[in-house]
Amino acid sequence: MAGISGFSSYTSDRRTTRLLSKGRLAALLLAVAAPALLAGCQSNNSSDVIQIEREQGSNENIASLSSVIAANPQDPEGYNVRGSAYGRAGQFRKALDDFDRAITLNPRFYQAYANRALVQRNLGKQGEAAADYNSALQINPNYDVAYIGRGNLYRQAGRVDDAFKDFNKAIELDTTDPRAYHNRGLIYQTRGQHGQAIEDFSKAISLSPNSPEPYNGRGISYAAQGDDDNAFSDFNTAITLNNKIAESWANQALIYERRGDKARAAKSYSHALQLDPKYQPAKDGLARTRGQA
Numbered sequence: 001m002a003g004i005s006g007f008s009s010y011t012s013d014r015r016t017t018r019l020l021s022k023g024r025l026a027a028l029l030l031a032v033a034a035p036a037l038l039a040g041c042q043s044n045n046s047s048d049v050i051q052i053e054r055e056q057g058s059n060e061n062i063a064s065l066s067s068v069i070a071a072n073p074q075d076p077e078g079y080n081v082r083g084s085a086y087g088r089a090g091q092f093r094k095a096l097d098d099f100d101r102a103i104t105l106n107p108r109f110y111q112a113y114a115n116r117a118l119v120q121r122n123l124g125k126q127g128e129a130a131a132d133y134n135s136a137l138q139i140n141p142n143y144d145v146a147y148i149g150r151g152n153l154y155r156q157a158g159r160v161d162d163a164f165k166d167f168n169k170a171i172e173l174d175t176t177d178p179r180a181y182h183n184r185g186l187i188y189q190t191r192g193q194h195g196q197a198i199e200d201f202s203k204a205i206s207l208s209p210n211s212p213e214p215y216n217g218r219g220i221s222y223a224a225q226g227d228d229d230n231a232f233s234d235f236n237t238a239i240t241l242n243n244k245i246a247e248s249w250a251n252q253a254l255i256y257e258r259r260g261d262k263a264r265a266a267k268s269y270s271h272a273l274q275l276d277p278k279y280q281p282a283k284d285g286l287a288r289t290r291g292q293a
Contacts, residue, residue, distance in 0.1 A: 061085055076105035080112045087119050095119045110139040114146045121153060129153055144175035151183060160187055178207035182214050185221075194221040212238035216248055228255050246276035253285055262289040 065082040072078055083098030099116035102109055117132035133150035136143055151166030167184040170177065185200030201218035208214070219234030232255045238248040253268030266289040272282035 058089070062089070074105060076102040076109050076112065079105070080109065080115060083112070083119075084115055087115070087122075092119050092123055096123075108139050110136040110143055110146070113139070114143065114149055117146075117149055117153075121149075121156075126153060126157065142173055144170040144173045144177060144180065147173070148175070148177055148179050148183065151180075155183070155187070160190070163187065176207060178204040178211070178214065181207070182217060185214070185217055189217065189221055189224075192224075194224050197221040210241055212241040212245060212248060215241070216245075216251060219251060223251075223255065223258075228258060231255055244275060246272040246279045246282060249275065250279065250282045250285060253282070253289075257285065257289060265289045 062082060062085050065078065065085055069075070069078040069082060079098040079102040083095045083102065086092070086095035086098060096116065096119055099112050099119065102112040103116070106112070113132045113136035117129040117136070120126075120129035120132060130150065130153055133146050133153065136146040137150070140146075147166040147170040151163040151170070154160070154166060155163035164184065164187050167180050167187070170180040171184065181200040182204040185197045185204065188194070188197035188200060198218055198221050201214040201221065204211075204214035205218070215234040215238040219231040219238070222228075222234060223231035232252065235248055235252040235255065238245065239252060242248070249268045249272035253265045253272065256262070256265035256268060266286060269282045269286040269289060272279055273286060276282070
């Protein structure tokens with residue numbers, strides 16, 4: 001039975017990408033965009049959350065896992081996998097109980113420590129999460145998932161250099177987890193190192209071609225370099241992969257706006273607001289382009 005079953009998967013970092021697409025696009029374009037495009041587009045949200053994966057977090061799957069546990073109550077693997085399913089379903093307290101049980105049965109179960117850390121983060125228990133990531137790495141210093149998780153924790157706390165070191169370490173370990181490249185790309189991006197950021201986002205895309213996040217990230221760096229054509233292509237791909245993300249539509253709108261096509265920009269900003277009525281960059285963008293649709 002798989003230990004972590006993808007619990008710390010790339011899709012769990014939805015809000016990590018929002019760090020960029022939620023307003024940093026405009027900030028990064030400061031040198032190449034008109035000042036009017038920059039108003040009100042700032043965000044410091046760098047946390048990632050567990051993406052609910054309905055099939056693996058379904059009641060049917062949890063019931064099946066519970067049957068396995070009932071038949072093997074002393075097997076820590078079963079609790080770890082069911083805890084992951086509870087986490088995917090957003091049932092964090094139950095997930096914690098299962099990870100606690102798994103660790104009690106096997107105190108060296110480093111995957112369970114890392115999984116519990118992710119739940120702790122989602123419950124706002126940053127200190128406990130850090131302790132669990134550290135425990136996982138003390139047991140297995142080559143566990144890439146824990147470096148990536150701890151790196152996100154560091155970045156959320158503003159410890160960007162420490163986060164960068166952890167993402168680098170995961171990559172040095174030849175991780176195939178696209179989050180390591182994506183998250184390092186975000187840091188390169190904030191440092192204005194867009195060539196390196198594009199390389200990392202491209203690697204993340206090669207590892208997870210159906211995820212919209214790295215396309216949004218790469219598009220932002222292309223746009224910051226003044227390459228609006230490639231940026232536009234990436235934002236459109238992000239929309240094709242998932243047309244329910246407000247940031248993708250707002251990013252697309254900003255390229256329309258930079259091209260002077262305020263009518264299409266207004267439509268895309270409006271669509272972003274339909275998806276997320278509180279999304280401030282879309283509100284600001286629509287205010288700039290309203291009446292042009």
